[in-house]
Amino acid sequence: MAVLEIVRMGHPILREVARPLADEEIQSPDILQLIQAMTDILHAAGGIGLAAPQVNRSIQLAIVEVAEIPGRYGDLPPSPLTVYINPSITVLSPEEEGFWEGCLSIPGLRGYVERPQHIQVDYLDLPGEPNRMVLEGFLATVFQHEFDHLQGKLYIDRMKDTRLLSFEEEFAQFQLD
Numbered sequence: 001m002a003v004l005e006i007v008r009m010g011h012p013i014l015r016e017v018a019r020p021l022a023d024e025e026i027q028s029p030d031i032l033q034l035i036q037a038m039t040d041i042l043h044a045a046g047g048i049g050l051a052a053p054q055v056n057r058s059i060q061l062a063i064v065e066v067a068e069i070p071g072r073y074g075d076l077p078p079s080p081l082t083v084y085i086n087p088s089i090t091v092l093s094p095e096e097e098g099f100w101e102g103c104l105s106i107p108g109l110r111g112y113v114e115r116p117q118h119i120q121v122d123y124l125d126l127p128g129e130p131n132r133m134v135l136e137g138f139l140a141t142v143f144q145h146e147f148d149h150l151q152g153k154l155y156i157d158r159m160k161d162t163r164l165l166s167f168e169e170e171f172a173q174f175q176l177d
């Protein structure tokens with residue numbers, strides 16, 4: 001497989017609704033190689049989530065990994081690398097909370113986005129088995145951000161106040177206190 005590159009905002013694939021993976025595709029060499037390559041990119045970039053459209057593949061696949069980096073993401077418990085295929089989200093409680101989000105496809109920027117903080121995620125795991133998990137707080141935000149990528153949405157679409165969009169340097173200077 002060719003070396004993958006992260007596609008950035010403005011590339012039309014980020015605005016497509018990705019297609020679901022068929023059962024027989026899930027453990028194919030193509031998909032397993034893609035997951036490995038996405039994992040390498042995520043680690044190199046120091047991110048916590050990556051969706052297939054961000055590496056120019058319009059399929060319903062995302063990975064999330066919360067590494068144990070003290071202070072990096074507040075009190076977030078570490079979460080091992082997990083593959084999410086054909087995910088769907090059910091909002092369990094509509095109450096929203098805001099976080100400053102970043103995106104590997106929108107480098108250098110942060111934006112304040114409010115999202116529901118109690119969700120259920122139904123998905124297929126890497127062997128292809130159905131799974132369900134309930135997520136709260138910042139992790140709920142992380143998953144909604146990644147799964148938005150599979151629907152052709154970016155976090156800036158979710159912003160209610162575009163004045164809360166900032167370059168990372170200015171974010172560090174004026175917002176982090």
Ligand code: ZN
Binds near residue numbers: 146
């Ligand atoms: Zn993103």
